[in-house]
Every structure is written in structure tokens, then in C-alpha cells.
Amino acid sequence: MSDNLDGLINKLDTLANNAKELDGTHKIPATELFGKAFLSQHTNNHFASFDEFVSAGNFSEALFEDIPQKDLDHWVSQATDFNSWDEMLSAAGEEYVVRKLGF
Structure with missing residues (x-):
């Protein structure tokens, strides 16, 4: 039981640290925001990069x-x-934040 609790505490600590890194205003490169997985999913695999999409x-x-x-x-x-x-x-x-939080 203690191992499960320790694991949960570690995950919560990681989540809190990741959330602190996201605090404030950030400039995110389009290539990171609109990554290959995002574009593949939302363009029916037509574009592998934001440059291609543009x-x-x-x-x-x-x-x-x-x-x-x-x-x-x-x-x-x-x-x-x-x-x-x-x-x-x-x-x-939204997907970027979820990734950065570690989900």
C-alpha cells in the first residue's frame, strides 16, 4: 500500500512541477504546437508537418x-x-498542455 501511495505522490509532484513550467505566457513554435501526430490525426494523414500544411x-x-x-x-x-x-x-x-503535463 505504501508503494502505491509513494507512486501517487511522485506522480502528483511531477504533475505540479510540469504545471509550474506552463505557468505564464509562452511562445511555442508552430512545429511543436502542430506536430506530426496532431496534423496526421486532424488532416486524415495528408500533412506530416506544419510547413506542408501552410x-x-x-x-x-x-x-x-x-x-x-x-x-x-x-x-x-x-x-x-x-x-x-x-x-x-x-x-x-489543449493537446500541447496535456502532453506537457505528462498525461
Whole structure:
């Protein structure tokens, strides 16, 4: 019983430490946020990288923030299982946090 309790305490400590690392504002590279597993899952294996996803939409990653929202939403709704860029970004953020917390 003590081993189980010790294991639980260790897992909770790890979770707490991981949560502290996520505290605050962070700049997360698109390649990390939209990793291969995320893109494969949400694009029916059509894109292996964020660069491929952006290029296929005829966008430039360097000027990504300048893309009109309606154009980005249209591409996301065509190429993914999301209805909008905000929906895709939110899902990627949630999955990133879950990964970083250690789940």
C-alpha cells in the first residue's frame, strides 16, 4: 500500500512541477504546437508537418500572421476536421498542455 501511495505522490509532484513550467505566457513554435501526430490525426494523414500544411494552402509561414482570417478559416475547414483556425489553434493548445503535463 505504501508503494502505491509513494507512486501517487511522485506522480502528483511531477504533475505540479510540469504545471509550474506552463505557468505564464509562452511562445511555442508552430512545429511543436502542430506536430506530426496532431496534423496526421486532424488532416486524415495528408500533412506530416506544419510547413506542408501552410504550403498546401498557398500561404507562407513567414507571413502567417498577415493571412486574412477568412482565408485561413476557409483553408482549415477544407483541409482539416476543424471549422476554423481558432478551433484548430485551441485544440492544438489543449493537446500541447496535456502532453506537457505528462498525461
